[in-house]
Amino acid sequence: EVQLVESGGGLVQPGGSLRLSCAASGFTFSNYAMSWIRQAPGKGLEWVSDISGSGSSTNYADSVKGRFTISRDNSKNTQYLQMNSLRAEDTAVYYCAKNENYYGSGNFDYWGQGTLVTVSS
Amino acid sequence: DIQMTQSPSSLSASVGDRVTITCRASQGINYFLAWFQQKPGKAPKSLIYAASRLQSGVPSRFSGSGSGTDFTLTISSLQPEDFATYYCQQYHSYPRTFGQGTKVEIK
Numbered sequence: 001e002v003q004l005v006e007s008g009g010g011l012v013q014p015g016g017s018l019r020l021s022c023a024a025s026g027f028t029f030s031n032y033a034m035s036w037i038r039q040a041p042g043k044g045l046e047w048v049s050d051i052s053g054s055g056s057s058t059n060y061a062d063s064v065k066g067r068f069t070i071s072r073d074n075s076k077n078t079q080y081l082q083m084n085s086l087r088a089e090d091t092a093v094y095y096c097a098k099n100e101n102y103y104g105s106g107n108f109d110y111w112g113q114g115t116l117v118t119v120s121s
Numbered sequence: 122d123i124q125m126t127q128s129p130s131s132l133s134a135s136v137g138d139r140v141t142i143t144c145r146a147s148q149g150i151n152y153f154l155a156w157f158q159q160k161p162g163k164a165p166k167s168l169i170y171a172a173s174r175l176q177s178g179v180p181s182r183f184s185g186s187g188s189g190t191d192f193t194l195t196i197s198s199l200q201p202e203d204f205a206t207y208y209c210q211q212y213h214s215y216p217r218t219f220g221q222g223t224k225v226e227i228k
Contacts, residue, residue: 035217045157045165045208047217061216095164107155107170107212114164 002026009115020081022096030074033104038092053102127220133228140196144209153213
């Protein structure tokens with residue numbers, strides 16, 4: 001059974017940093033691209049970033065480019081999202097999602113339960 | 122960026138009704154379209170991928186169709202557990218984009 005468990009969310013001040021983690025199990029982690037998708041309170045879904053199975057290729061939404069960094073450790077079956085220079089508009093539930101293929105060109109077939117990030121003074 | 126527009130934004134329906142939600146892309150995306158279901162306080166769940174392929178474990182009352190710019194999600198006979206918000210999403214190009222959602226409520 002595929003399981004994705006996010007952690008690392010919390011309250012942070014504007015301009016601060018936070019690192020999210022997503023621990024994966026139930027599949028061969030290194031064979032699949034992974035993504036982060038967020039949802040602001042009461043709003044729709046926004047894709048944030050994704051990373052290929054090897055970690056050699058990454059993509060970012062313009063809204064986070066230069067501030068967020070996605071990475072993965074295939075030996076630990078874990079992906080990360082390092083979030084710097086956080087803004088109030090980054091407040092959201094952040095979901096970890098598995099892609100159906102290695103390159104990230106497919107569907108988000110499994111999602112974690114999400115972790116809440118609140119940016120506020 | 123490719124804009125995804127869903128209609129309607131919300132609808133009221135009864136158990137047993139046939140429900141149709143449409144999704145339009147601002148440019149052609151071939152068949153690179155997915156549908157997700159989200160219930161309050163829960164993570165989205167994959168229903169349909171490649172416009173018409175049913176995700177494993179999803180009931181057959183859900184179906185998807187379309188290609189290019191116009192797509193449809195149909196629930197053939199609405200069940201109590203289907204009341205939720207539904208999102209379409211394109212994975213033809215970056216950035217990946219979602220529709221604004223369609224909330225299906227009980228009439």
